[in-house]
């Protein structure tokens with residue numbers, strides 16, 4: 048299920064999250080009394096005429112000017128027109144109109160490019176004189192609460208806040224106050240507020256100059272596109288969701304290895320204020336910082352050596368934002384000196400990596416139109432690719448690319464094709480309008496073919512293929528898109544006309560394998576439907592599929608890879624027992640690939656569920672279901688990491704985590720390393736297995752549920768392993784003096800490192 052509401056706390060009966068939908072229409076209070084007089088009617092008609100004329104002037108004038116006015120008038124008319132249509136909601140209409148005037152203290156012009164006030168509206172009073180004038184206003188109006196030096200008193204430190212507050216938020220807080228706090232609206236003019244801002248910024252600059260002199264480390268993070276293209280995991284940093292574009296999640300660092308893993312100790316931990324019970328994010332390690340994203344779209348930067356918090360970015364959500372069953376945030380992308388994060392209200396943000404300042408903010412989809420975003424973006428070359436969730440609620444999936452520089456939309460690929468688009472006929476009637484096919488897990492990229500590979504979620508309503516008769520492209524598929532244009536190069540549908548919630552929201556693995564005596568550029572895929580697939584990644588040709596967990600929904604495959612589905616596994620009114628369960632044999636928690644050993648390590652839940660089909664959950668704004676699924680009380684299940692031979696699909700070993708009647712929750716993603724370790728979290732423990740035989744080598748209890756995958760990074764030759772658990776980040780390293788540490792290991796030499804791909 049897209050952005051899975053089912054993978055929360057353990058449940059033996061599915062929780063149908065009920066979200067209040069659009070308020071019912073209120074009956075009109077105006078009713079014409081019987082025997083209404085004719086005079087009143089004409090008066091009303093005349094009144095209406097006036098209203099119509101007024102509306103024509105209000106609407107027509109800006110529209111006319113937008114199309115044909117002089118430049119100075121044109122952009123203003125354009126903004127005003129946008130405001131009338133419902134944009135720029137965070138600015139009250141009266142202020143908006145006032146600020147449109149020439150020489151206004153609030154410059155609205157940048158809103159044309161960047162639709163949110165937070166990103167677009169900047170303080171234009173920036174010179175020394177403004178700061179000096181602002182100091183006087185500050186002393187009189189703000190100092191008694193925020194402190195003489197801006198460092199706080201009964202009210203928070205504005206010097207500390209400024210790094211993460213947008214200019215607009217500062218301005219808006221001073222202008223309108225914070226309801227329910229001592230921070231009341233300030234009796235200042237707009238210009239005076241900006242002058243206090245100039246003063247506080249001046250204080251911040253002075254403080255950071257002083258810090259620079261006193262030796263507190265300042266960070267200057269920059270990762271250029273070429274570095275990202277050349278990156279192999281474990282070059283020291285962990286630069287993208289999967290460590291590198293090929294989706295391997297395999298670290299070449301070998302300082303922490305089989306013989307010494309037992310000596311690992313905690314280097315530091317960091318706790319976060321976050322709504323989620325189990326952080327989903329893969330941390331990114333770059334330039335001496337770790338970036339952890341949190342529920343909604345918050346980001347915290349941590350000193351990767353000491354654990355000190357360097358900055359926090361708070362994404363401000365509009366009131367009434369709904370999460371539609373989505374939880375957490377899976378991570379950020381880095382490119383140049385910016386981080387990119389997708390938010391629960393379906394925005395994409397660019398944040399300055401060194402400071403946490405917002406650079407731009409664009410709307411990817413209308414958040415309260417059922418869309419959510421939780422996946423880590425993929426930043427490649429000059430663009431940022433993001434997917435959406437909400438498919439289970441009826442949002443129509445798509446994948447989109449945006450300019451890394453300014454957030455301009457470069458292309459969009461609809462994963463539920465509309466009329467005239469390829470594949471549209473695979474949805475019966477109007478069923479395509481009901482959406483599905485979310486793109487809520489990060490894909491992979493092959494720089495030689497210049498193709499982006501992405502997994503697509505299930506069709507909606509999930510248990511009712513009869514309501515959407517056809518294959519429902521591109522639900523439960525892999526798609527390969529041209530990075531430059533977003534055009535579809537090929538697709539492969541793992542589960543046509545899915546009826547068991549078998550999303551293909553998994554991390555694709557780009558790897559070359561031996562196949563029938565030749566080396567084939569393959570795409571490897573451990574799918575939620577319990578099969579491990581190898582495809583030719585040039586054209587999507589099916590090579591083979593092998594089950595890695597018990598399944599009974601498919602009776603085999605046609606030569607082109609189309610499954611022969613088993614009608615006995617169709618959901619039914621009485622309930623049908625089907626393997627794998629609704630959460631799948633694997634889910635979004637990422638696998639890893641060890642190219643040297645030729646093994647894919649897959650987080651696996653081997654379990655069955657009862658699937659029901661009915662007419663429930665077919666309303667707008669609810670989980671769009673048409674049935675239900677319940678875990679079977681009599682079928683024990685297994686949680687494990689399974690090592691799959693990439694050339695044959697055979698299971699080489701299993702690292703057992705638990706077996707019993709209550710194992711369905713809390714498996715994390717995988718990290719494997721050149722030290723011969725396969726690390727995975729289960730419930731609240733992190734476990735290390737021997738990559739060669741699956742023996743357990745080390746286990747530590749962290750006291751918080753693990754959902755994400757660990758990562759490895761190194762600083763000055765010292766290797767660290769980081770994992771989020773509960774609301775915290777834990778970072779492990781070897782103590783000084785244990786084998787392999789802290790004597791710096793050189794970076795992997797060209798001779799030992801396989802060439803990047």
Ligand code: HEC
Pocket residue numbers: 185188189190191192193201202203205208212216217218220221225228229230231233235243
């Ligand atoms: C009577 C005390 C008081 C005065 C005077 C006051 N503030 Fe505040 N201010 C507060 C409090 C308390 C908060 C924290 C509100 C909250 O809990 O969110 C706050 C918060 C803020 C914030 C948001 C900080 C953040 O980290 O989110 C800004 C910006 C701010 N004030 C600016 C000003 C400016 C500018 C002035 C002077 C023009 C001013 N305040 C005067 C009490 C005051």
